[in-house]
Amino acid sequence: MLPLLALFAISFHSNFEGGNLGSVDRIASNHFRCHVNGETDQDGRNRQASWFYFRVDGAKDQPLTLDLVDLRGEYNYKPTRGSITKDTLPFYSEDQRTWHELKTVDFDESVPLQRIHITPKSNRIWIAHVPPYTNRNLAQLLVEIKGAPNLTEAVVGKSVRGREIPLLTISNSAVPDREKKVIWLMFRQHSWEAGSSWAAEGAIRFLLSSDPAARRILRGAVVKIYPMCDPDGVARGGVRFNVYGYDLNRNWDTVDPIKMPEITAERGAILQWIDAGHPVNIFLTLHNTETAEYLEGPPDTSGATRPLMERLFQILSQTRTFTPTRPPQFDAVSTTIGKPGRMNAPQALFHDRKVPAFLIEQRIAKSPKSGREPTIEDRKAFGVELIQSLWTAVQNPASESPAAAGGQSTAN
Numbered sequence: 001m002l003p004l005l006a007l008f009a010i011s012f013h014s015n016f017e018g019g020n021l022g023s024v025d026r027i028a029s030n031h032f033r034c035h036v037n038g039e040t041d042q043d044g045r046n047r048q049a050s051w052f053y054f055r056v057d058g059a060k061d062q063p064l065t066l067d068l069v070d071l072r073g074e075y076n077y078k079p080t081r082g083s084i085t086k087d088t089l090p091f092y093s094e095d096q097r098t099w100h101e102l103k104t105v106d107f108d109e110s111v112p113l114q115r116i117h118i119t120p121k122s123n124r125i126w127i128a129h130v131p132p133y134t135n136r137n138l139a140q141l142l143v144e145i146k147g148a149p150n151l152t153e154a155v156v157g158k159s160v161r162g163r164e165i166p167l168l169t170i171s172n173s174a175v176p177d178r179e180k181k182v183i184w185l186m187f188r189q190h191s192w193e194a195g196s197s198w199a200a201e202g203a204i205r206f207l208l209s210s211d212p213a214a215r216r217i218l219r220g221a222v223v224k225i226y227p228m229c230d231p232d233g234v235a236r237g238g239v240r241f242n243v244y245g246y247d248l249n250r251n252w253d254t255v256d257p258i259k260m261p262e263i264t265a266e267r268g269a270i271l272q273w274i275d276a277g278h279p280v281n282i283f284l285t286l287h288n289t290e291t292a293e294y295l296e297g298p299p300d301t302s303g304a305t306r307p308l309m310e311r312l313f314q315i316l317s318q319t320r321t322f323t324p325t326r327p328p329q330f331d332a333v334s335t336t337i338g339k340p341g342r343m344n345a346p347q348a349l350f351h352d353r354k355v356p357a358f359l360i361e362q363r364i365a366k367s368p369k370s371g372r373e374p375t376i377e378d379r380k381a382f383g384v385e386l387i388q389s390l391w392t393a394v395q396n397p398a399s400e401s402p403a404a405a406g407g408q409s410t411a412n
């Protein structure tokens with residue numbers, strides 16, 4: 001029999017970077033009801049409860065039952081049963097570095113409630129919706145790659161809380177930029193979507209590696225990367241809104257430097273680049289969803305971006321990790337409801353400067369290809385695949401003749 005003291009020693013904590021959990025009620029000695037905080041927008045609408053990240057102390061070898069509740073929400077003003085379901089298996093870790101997927105959960109749709117059964121093997125265990133990626137992870141990466149020969153670092157602005165919004169430019173400076181394609185990538189617009197950041201890290205590491213494929217790409221491309229678009233949300237364990245409640249992948253048509261400095265900075269640097277006479281041959285922002293996976297383009301009635309999108313979709317579908325649940329969507333206006341403040345980044349960039357701008361959503365649920373929820377390694381691998389896919393997609397089809405291909409390979 002366990003000593004009484006040990007039972008009462010179980011405690012819950014989320015006072016660390018990215019941590020978030022609401023109140024916890026004790027139902028029985030090892031059974032707890034855990035409220036998921038969720039977030040709403042500036043009008044108190046569009047509640048989304050898709051992030052939890054907490055530590056349980058003092059429960060070594062004790063079989064715990066944890067009920068996650070308060071899951072209902074709203075998406076694009078339509079009610080949802082929530083983002084935490086039977087399909088979204090949480091991850092746990094004993095060191096905050098290596099994350100393991102829970103094999104099963106119980107789910108009661110009528111509440112809704114997700115029930116986790118776990119017996120910690122150590123006195124401290126961390127539990128999260130998906131493997132977390134915080135500002136500290138990015139800071140460590142930036143220290144590691146500092147001074148890399150093909151890397152230029154800039155800061156395009158600051159968040160509401162004064163955190164820097166970095167822009168990395170990766171290219172081989174020995175080749176003039178005018179001969180290159182420009183690929184612009186955006187990661188982690190929404191703070192709960194840590195998978196987007198792991199993919200960013202995979203992409204950045206690949207581009208700066210000695211891999212011949214990466215070196216070839218850097219001779220032909222300028223790759224611009226926003227690795228962290230919502231550092232405040234990531235710090236506090238947020239969902240998809242900035243400090244003032246503005247969704248950072250909406251509102252691209254209502255730029256407000258005070259209320260949404262993140263969008264102002266990110267959008268501003270792209271427009272400045274274009275207005276200085278540089279091209280953006282392709283722009284892509286990477287997101288996560290629960291079970292859907294797809295590629296979406298801007299509402300381009302001219303059809304000009306369609307061949308590029310079809311090419312990209314075809315290439316991506318052949319990769320190891322992209323498993324679309326629907327065909328590419330060419331006229332994505334799903335977020336707009338006819339009032340200002342609903343344009344996402346691709347919609348606005350196309351509207352403002354006709355940028356061929358796309359969005360990818362990747363599921364966090366089990367992948368039909370791998371049979372598991374995407375791991376950190378799967379995400380990093382997709383980062384590499386994404387760069388290769390974008391690079392292949394922006395090649396001018398006319399230059400893909402054998403002669404041009406031969407010319408290209410001798411240049412390496």
Ligand SMILES: [Zn+2]
Nearest residue numbers: 190193287288
């Ligand atoms: Zn998102």
